Amino acid sequence: MSSSASIRRLSPQVVGKIAAGEVVERPASVVKELVENSLDAGARRIDVAVGRGGLDLIRVSDDGHGIDAADLPLAFERYATSKLSTEGDLERVATLGFRGEALPSIAAVAEVEMASRSPDAAAGAFVRLEEGAVINSGGEGMPAGTSVVVRRLFGRQPARLKFLRSPSAEAAQIATVVSHYALAYPEVRFSLTVDGRPTLHTPGSGRVADAAAGVYGQRVAESLLSISPEEAADAATNTDGLSVAGLLGAPPLSRANRSYVSLFVNRRWIRNRPLTFAVEEAYRGLLTAGRFPIAVIDIRLPPGDVDVNVHPAKTEVRLRSEREVFGVIQRRVRGVLSRHSPVPDLSASAWTGSGVGTVAGMVVEAKVQPALLPPSGALSASPPAPVEGMAAARQLPVLRALGQVGTTYVVAEGPEGLYLVDQHAAHERILFERFLSHRDAAAEERQALLEPVPVELTPRQQALVQEIAEALEEQGFSLEPFGERAYLVRAVPAALGEKDVAQAVLRFLDLLEREDAVSDRRQRVAISLACHTAIRAGQPLNPEEMRELLRQLEETQMPRTCPHGRPTMIHLSADALAREFRRR
Ligand code: ADP
Ligand code: MG
Numbered sequence: 001m002s003s004s005a006s007i008r009r010l011s012p013q014v015v016g017k018i019a020a021g022e023v024v025e026r027p028a029s030v031v032k033e034l035v036e037n038s039l040d041a042g043a044r045r046i047d048v049a050v051g052r053g054g055l056d057l058i059r060v061s062d063d064g065h066g067i068d069a070a071d072l073p074l075a076f077e078r079y080a081t082s083k084l085s086t087e088g089d090l091e092r093v094a095t096l097g098f099r100g101e102a103l104p105s106i107a108a109v110a111e112v113e114m115a116s117r118s119p120d121a122a123a124g125a126f127v128r129l130e131e132g133a134v135i136n137s138g139g140e141g142m143p144a145g146t147s148v149v150v151r152r153l154f155g156r157q158p159a160r161l162k163f164l165r166s167p168s169a170e171a172a173q174i175a176t177v178v179s180h181y182a183l184a185y186p187e188v189r190f191s192l193t194v195d196g197r198p199t200l201h202t203p204g205s206g207r208v209a210d211a212a213a214g215v216y217g218q219r220v221a222e223s224l225l226s227i228s229p230e231e232a233a234d235a236a237t238n239t240d241g242l243s244v245a246g247l248l249g250a251p252p253l254s255r256a257n258r259s260y261v262s263l264f265v266n267r268r269w270i271r272n273r274p275l276t277f278a279v280e281e282a283y284r285g286l287l288t289a290g291r292f293p294i295a296v297i298d299i300r301l302p303p304g305d306v307d308v309n310v311h312p313a314k315t316e317v318r319l320r321s322e323r324e325v326f327g328v329i330q331r332r333v334r335g336v337l338s339r340h341s342p343v344p345d346l347s348a349s350a351w352t353g354s355g356v357g358t359v360a361g362m363v364v365e366a367k368v369q370p371a372l373l374p375p376s377g378a379l380s381a382s383p384p385a386p387v388e389g390m391a392a393a394r395q396l397p398v399l400r401a402l403g404q405v406g407t408t409y410v411v412a413e414g415p416e417g418l419y420l421v422d423q424h425a426a427h428e429r430i431l432f433e434r435f436l437s438h439r440d441a442a443a444e445e446r447q448a449l450l451e452p453v454p455v456e457l458t459p460r461q462q463a464l465v466q467e468i469a470e471a472l473e474e475q476g477f478s479l480e481p482f483g484e485r486a487y488l489v490r491a492v493p494a495a496l497g498e499k500d501v502a503q504a505v506l507r508f509l510d511l512l513e514r515e516d517a518v519s520d521r522r523q524r525v526a527i528s529l530a531c532h533t534a535i536r537a538g539q540p541l542n543p544e545e546m547r548e549l550l551r552q553l554e555e556t557q558m559p560r561t562c563p564h565g566r567p568t569m570i571h572l573s574a575d576a577l578a579r580e581f582r583r584r
Helices: 012-016 025-041 085-091 100-108 157-161 168-186 209-217 218-222 273-282 320-339 346-354 425-439 459-467 469-474 501-514 521-533 543-554 574-580
Strands: 046-050 057-062 111-117 122-130 132-139 143-150 189-196 197-201 224-227 245-247 261-265 268-270 293-299 400-405 409-414 417-422 444-458 479-481 486-493 568-573
Touching: 025 100, 025 143, 025 168, 046 168, 100 111, 100 543, 111 501, 168 189, 168 197, 168 209, 168 261, 168 268, 189 261, 197 209, 209 218, 209 224, 209 245, 209 293, 218 224, 224 320, 245 320, 261 273, 268 574, 273 293, 273 320, 293 320, 400 543, 409 425, 409 543, 417 425, 417 543, 425 501, 425 521, 425 543, 444 479, 444 501, 459 501, 469 479, 469 521, 486 501, 568 574
Parallel strands: 046 189, 261 293
Antiparallel strands: 046 057, 057 143, 111 122, 111 143, 122 132, 189 197, 224 245, 245 293, 261 268, 400 409, 409 417, 417 568, 444 486, 479 486
16 A cells, blocks of 8 residues: 655646536535545545434545645645646546545535544544634544544535435435445445444455445345456457446346446446446347346546546546447447346246146246356456357257147257247247348338328327338338328338238337337337237247247347347256256
8 A cells, every 4th residue: 555645735727627516415425525535545445334314424434545644634625635736637537536625625514523544654643624624633543544524514504404305315325325436446345334234345355246245235246247358359449448347237137227327437436328328228128118227337448538527526527439438338238148148047946836737837937047157256357258249049059849838838948958938029039130130121021012001190100100210111111191190001011911901000000109118219110020020929839830939049149038128938947857856
């Protein structure tokens, strides 16, 4: 650990370049600033305790390099920092803090006490401030490190208090801040105590998977897939020094809102809509509508390619090459997911639990088999992963169709035991990928009508048809406006194949309307068309058809889920069978 660097006042020129604004909006912003200071001080252990949502008490202590006793009061002066000195430094900030604003801003709205000792100092020292002014200081016996106690936050700013939410809501925000730093810094041991109750703890082992277990719980952590740092594949982009690593929730693991996508740029937790969207897009077709992924994305760039000085709370950054970063994230996330899309595993306990003896009566829940993490889950130390877009056929074992159950599921045998394949979901997957690969529907996939057929659309359908006209065209639809709300259908995709064209088109539009969670137009059309066209449950299949279905499924990129993200198959492993029959 380097010893403490001296704190200096920034020159007026540098101060003038700093993005000004409110640093301390709520208790969580205090925690964020204090934790960032501890990380900048090279701490390996950071303990956070809060009382009543942080309004009564916030205490952050660390074992970092501390502050020299003589510098303690200077730390509370505005624009005094040990982290940069020249304007040039502002172009390549490598620390989380750099403005010398946080401590004075906190001291202006709370009572603060800071005690610190650098490892080479014989003793520590403390300062106590009220309303921004030092009211007491002295020596303090303490281990090396720094401890900051903030009391009565906004005690003299009743107007500010009114804008805060309930203490438990504020405590939840604090937990979010600590969680994110714990994920970004797995080598640091974090703990959070809320109103005396330990609420979060990470071991500081250096493995992100361990930090994720502390933050999200063991069960979630076990089903996280690792994105290891890229190799040659991404060297092709012209962003030198860009790396993307992290952890991804396997698709069955999803959340009802998008706050579980955590982005870090050079280990700074940031918000960025486009990059969050890049992650969500990569999950398209793997999660059901309204569900969002869990992801921890660790982006590293040369400091000169990132401008961190654009937002007062430093939660937004400007990237010089956001487009490339977007592309790399999307490809890498997609690559990991397509290699790992899991087969739900029908465990022996679920099997027994349902009390069913025959496959036909099966109503048991599919339990998802946790995907295995590679031995090292560390963001930076995982083995290189194979390049995405690997031979798709290998993602599914070769399956042999045995028969059909309830005219809905195909029973199949594979090297790993028994599989039940949902015929509709499987066919949807096959057709979805086929439709999506059409650029312009070839003549044989497009059915021109001898007589144009009129259809009448609702205003909503009309708006939709206009909005995605191009994607419809690509799939072989030709719809021509014809008066108020009417359209003339001149051609349809051959796959639509029904005698009553008007009815088929309306039914298709119905499905299309419902797929409103799919933002990509081509995907939306392809999903709806696949759903419209796929064989239904209840349709008898002969052995040849079943074989063909499995063969085509094997050739898809993501054979294990339908385009809506539901499983296409469940699995009863050979092991589970042996256990059930007490063969072992
Ligand atoms: P900044 O982090 O932008 O420099 P702050 O107001 O947050 O500004 O902190 C001012 C200075 O106080 C820092 O530059 C650093 O030298 C010192 N400091 C604050 N917290 C700690 C800590 N936990 N450990 C060591 N030094 C600290
Ligand atoms: Mg700071």
